[in-house]
Amino acid sequence: MVGDGLRDAVDPTPRPARRARRARRPGSAAPSAALTPGEPAPDDVVLSVWDLRVAFGKEEAVKGVSWDLRRGEVLGIVGESGSGKSVTALAAMGLLPPSASVRGSVRLAGTEIIGAPVSTLMALRGRRVAMVFQDPLSAFTPVMRVGDQLAEAVRVHREVSRAEAGRRAVELLRMVGIPDPALRAGSYPHEFSGGMRQRAMIAMAMANDPEVIVADEPTTALDVTVQAQILDLLGEARRRTGAALVFVSHDLGVIAGLADRVVVMRDGLVVEQGSVEDVFARPKEDYTRDLLAAVPRLDQAPPPRELSGRPPVLEVSGLSRTFPLLKGTVFRREVGSLRAVDGADLLVRRGETLGLVGESGSGKSTTLFEIMSLARPAEGTIKVLGSDTAALTRKEATRLRGEVQIVFQDPMASLDPRMTAGHIIAEPLLTLGVPRREALARVPALLEQVGLPAAHAERYPHEFSGGQRQRVAIARALSVRPKLVVLDEPVSALDVTVQAGILALLARLRDELGLAYLFVSHDLAVTRRIADRVSVMYLGRTVETGDAAAVFETPLHPYTRALISAVPIPDPSLERRRRRILLAGDPPGATARPAGCRFRGRCPVYAELSADRRVPCETVDPEPSAHGGGHVVACHHPGVA
Structure with a gap:
């Protein structure tokens, strides 16, 4: 426990004035809600953060954060990029780098973390407080087997033999649902899928039954179905260990379903905190209200648009794409094949937005790039504006490229850092032979069209924010006046408020210019906000297509139902009543092509069928069938819940 002398050295302000200042700070809890150093902690407070301030050089990242974590509680910390939420979590673990200047207090059950010697921190980490990182691949040592790393975490804090620690490692992997745990304990981290690595990271956090688990964006990089599994597993970890949980996230839907209390951060400050029910239902701060309003929700959709009778701008039928698997360094030989796309069917009409959704590895991006190549596909047909890409001459393909443009996921990677925004926007025009003076003259109007001042040319x-860079990328795509724009995860790298602005911009441009969009995304809530129709892909194949309202409200394929059920809704009362369908395991690799229905190994409907009703699923790949209103599904038992 920190004495009065150290407390006064941390902050020379007199103690009564400090308490009054904390009470006046906007968004801070009442003085009794966060302890000052030297005050006895209530029996139920296991982690206390008081007036935490963290600076890197002259830049202050955390500016006086205070909160308490009680035993068995889940505290959600939310905020946009740069809000200081991850820095706060790392400070609670004593994991900030030496370059960080840290003031204030972080106490774990009476032990001060700030300024504690390394020996004290080593004794606490893993034993009394454990962390689940956002990227488990970088958190694990790549040259050590997963089982050895788990065993090491056990032996650091317990006097057990190497063999006993190894048995505990296998037991931990079994507890978190790793198949064949004894075998997989001998695997290296890169041999695990993303979901399995995060499960192993949670197993490491559980290894010594800690009092506190700190999870820093543990589901951000995962598919929504795997995210649902990890959230369920974190709940099980809490039940087994009795640990309190600090859950850092930008996803308010996840926090709504998981947290007991929530802390909202902005620019290094706590702007609001309270019970999750109060903060979500009755937010007191404008920022919290804006944050909640910007979150796309599955249960809220724009009004339907009348698009019947419009001509198609893109038609894809039976598209397949296979890549060879090669082995060897000098003499390369083919040892197999990877079927990235295996029966994709798409239709996009003029002025329409088609959302293409599915998990990682479903074939979305490969389908997109096959379309953008404007070449003969290996199998199937692609028609763009009525032209079969298999029959295009080079001159015709060049002309058609002006009609089809793409906006990528990461605008920083897709914009040339050596070029000004004006030259970036004019580049497609120059490529198509437009005179330089004329091309540059169009730039100011294009910038203003996407909501940026002409002077930004x-x-x-690097002088733009992430959202502004994406606006520049959209302006570049619009410069040649295309009829079809392919959007590859265009808002997934953006904060939720910026994301809302980009989605509104895309909808406005679509309506004003009559654009058609192929909107590729793994985020079904985002897709719900902008799409007129939706196509769902699984393992390279389109399994369900229909109007957005039909697919989201009455999904017929069990995979679609599982995807939708896994998307959290930022409403605690609603989210905690929803039935979540947890799929078994991760999506199979693209080299796997089981006989019959390729989804049956994870299908909850198949698992409940009688033996005779399983036969078609095991022997026949289901063909797409129409179910009225343009709703098409490839399933032997459509609509069976």
């Missing part, structure tokens, strides 16, 4: 990409 002289800026370089």
Whole structure:
């Protein structure tokens, strides 16, 4: 426990004035809600953060954060990029780098973390407080087997033999649902899928029954179905260990379903905190209200648009794409094949937005790039604006490229850092032979069309924010007046408020210019906000297509139902009543092509069928069938819940 002398050295302000200042700070809890150093902690407070301030050089990242974590409680910390939420979590673990200047207090059950010697921190980490990182691949040592790393975590804090620690490692992997745990304990981290690595990271956090688990964006990089599994597993970890949980996230839907209390951060400050029910239902701060309003929700959709009778701008039928698997360094030989796309069917009409959704590895991006190549596909047909890409001459393909443009996921990577925004936007025009003076003259109007001042034409990409860079990328795509724009995860790298602005911009441009969008995304809530129709892909194949309202409200394929059920809704009362369908395991690799229905190994409907009703699923790949209103599904038992 920190004494009065150290407390006064941390902050020379007199103690009564400090308490009054904390009470006046906007968004801070009442003085009794966060302890000052030297005050006895209530029996139920296991982690106390008081007036935490963290600076890197002259820049202050955390500016006086205070909160308490009680035993068995889940505290959600939310905020946009740069809000200081992850820095706060790392400070609670004593994991900030030496370059960080840290003031204030972080106490774990009476032990001060700030300024504690390394020996004290080593004794606490893993034993009394454990962390689940956002990227488990970088958190694990790549040259050590997963089982050995788990065993090491056990032996650091317990006097057990190497063999006993190894048995505990296998037991932990079994507890978190790793198949064949004894075998997989001998695997290296890169041999695990993303979901399995995060399960192993949770197993390591559980290894010594800690009092506190700190989870820093543990589901951000995962598919929504795997995210649901990990959230369920974290709940099980809490039940087994009795640990309190600090859950850092930008996803308010996840926090709504998981947290007991929530802390909202912005620019290094706590702007609001309270019970999750109060903060979500009755937010007191404008920022919290804006944050909640910006979150796309599955249960809220724009009004339907009348699009019947419009001509198609893109038609894809039976598209397949296979890549060879090669082995060897000098003499390369083919040892197999990877079927990335295996029966994709798409239709996009003029002025329409088709959302293409599915988990990682479902074939979305490969389908997109096959379309953008404007070449003969290996199998199937692609028609763009009525032209079969298999029959295009080079000149015709060049002309058609002006009609089809793409906006990528990461605008920083897709914009040339050596070019100004004006030259980036003009580049497609120059490629198509437009005179340089004319091309540059169009730039100011294009910038204003996407909501940026014309003067920004002289800026370089690094001088823009993430949302502004994506607006520049959209302006570049619009410069040649296309009829079809392919959007590859265009808002997934953006904060939720910026994301809302980009989605509104895309909808406005679509309506004003009559654009058609192929909107590729793993985020079904985002897709719900903008799409008129939706196509769902699984393991390279389109399994369900229909109007957005039909697919989201009455999904017929069990995979679609599982995807939708796994998307959290930022409403605690609603989210905690929803039935979640947890799929078994991760999606199979693209080299796997089981006989019959390729989804049956994870299908909850198949698992409940009688033996005779399983036969078609095991022997026949289901063909797409129409179910009225343009709703098409490839399933032997459509609509069976």
